[in-house]
Amino acid sequence: MTDDSKSENIFKPLDHSRLKNFFKYCSDDEKVINGMFKEHQIRFTQPAALNDPLEFNPIIRFKQSKGKYTNYIFDGIAFPSDEIRIRHQLIERQLNNFGILSLTNIPDCFDMWSRYANGHRGFLIELKSDFFKHPFMMSKDGKEYEVRKVEYVDEYAVNIDELVDEHGLIPFADFNEQTFFTKTSRWRYEEEYRMVRRLSDNTNWQRLKNRAHRDRKVYLFDFSLDCIVSVTFGACMSLENKEKIIEACRGSGINFLQAIIIRDQNDKFNRPANVKLVKAESFPDLKRMGDIGMFFEQKFIEERRKPAVKIKELNELPYYADDEEWISQYYKDKKSKQTNRPTSSIE
Numbered sequence: 287m288t289d290d291s292k293s294e295n296i297f298k299p300l301d302h303s304r305l306k307n308f309f310k311y312c313s314d315d316e317k318v319i320n321g322m323f324k325e326h327q328i329r330f331t332q333p334a335a336l337n338d339p340l341e342f343n344p345i346i347r348f349k350q351s352k353g354k355y356t357n358y359i360f361d362g363i364a365f366p367s368d369e370i371r372i373r374h375q376l377i378e379r380q381l382n383n384f385g386i387l388s389l390t391n392i393p394d395c396f397d398m399w400s401r402y403a404n405g406h407r408g409f410l411i412e413l414k415s416d417f418f419k420h421p422f423m424m425s426k427d428g429k430e431y432e433v434r435k436v437e438y439v440d441e442y443a444v445n446i447d448e449l450v451d452e453h454g455l456i457p458f459a460d461f462n463e464q465t466f467f468t469k470t471s472r473w474r475y476e477e478e479y480r481m482v483r484r485l486s487d488n489t490n491w492q493r494l495k496n497r498a499h500r501d502r503k504v505y506l507f508d509f510s511l512d513c514i515v516s517v518t519f520g521a522c523m524s525l526e527n528k529e530k531i532i533e534a535c536r537g538s539g540i541n542f543l544q545a546i547i548i549r550d551q552n553d554k555f556n557r558p559a560n561v562k563l564v565k566a567e568s569f570p571d572l573k574r575m576g577d578i579g580m581f582f583e584q585k586f587i588e589e590r591r592k593p594a595v596k597i598k599e600l601n602e603l604p605y606y607a608d609d610e611e612w613i614s615q616y617y618k619d620k621k622s623k624q625t626n627r628p629t630s631s632i633e
Contacts, residue, residue, distance in 0.1 A: 314527055334501065380461075382493070396559055422513075440470070518543040518544065
């Protein structure tokens, strides 16, 4: 990430085409923060545990659908339809075997900050473009898992007849290829990339005895801070969590950014409020504002680009006459803290 907070085009949206790294939105849950930055682990999520119920659950199409949805009974025993049989053998047998790491190349999407970062309280990690080459990201036998862009379609469906090979079988690899990297067009704005790996890479993973059940356990994989370029704090992230992450990353060379919300500026979808990422050190008063929320107007940011006006007396403040008592007390409190407290790592 490059910082353009001092450029003339401070309100210009980020040019996503130049961003080659990957981004992941993360919750402010204590387990997520401690897991990633202290225990150095990251979750690969099963399709059944994702927020889209259609994940790995497409429409199954047949060239000739007649009779494919018919249920049968023989000698008092119920037999499923051909559609259910294929869905069970193709999907349910595979569903619990894989985990997904969902990524994007859009770091300033208001909706994704809301949905995946707990209402802008979480954080965003920027991963190196070749993070998947790190040994922790590879399979047990040392093979790389490809990071691929998701294809968005209006109809999330698979034509079974087109997948059948010359032996009349449906290769799992071909089916997985279609279903894991395809989503409905309702999610198009996320511009998702994915890394899909086998959960069997995790020593704690065990195949479910009842394969009709969906495995929703949490599987964490070894992860290295060496994969991270930067961490961006959400506009509503608590000061406590910011300091916790900074301390855990000390000496790692990771850059820290702060997401701010510009109230009176539309985003790239022309919707109200825009998210902008700036270097954390651009806010020397970050500690004071940490738990309040980073919300501003365009005029405020424009004024911040100008040097502070030095005054010789408190009564030179333009609002001094309106609140003299509060100003005097504010000055005393700040002066006392400035003298007595240790320097914060975040200021």
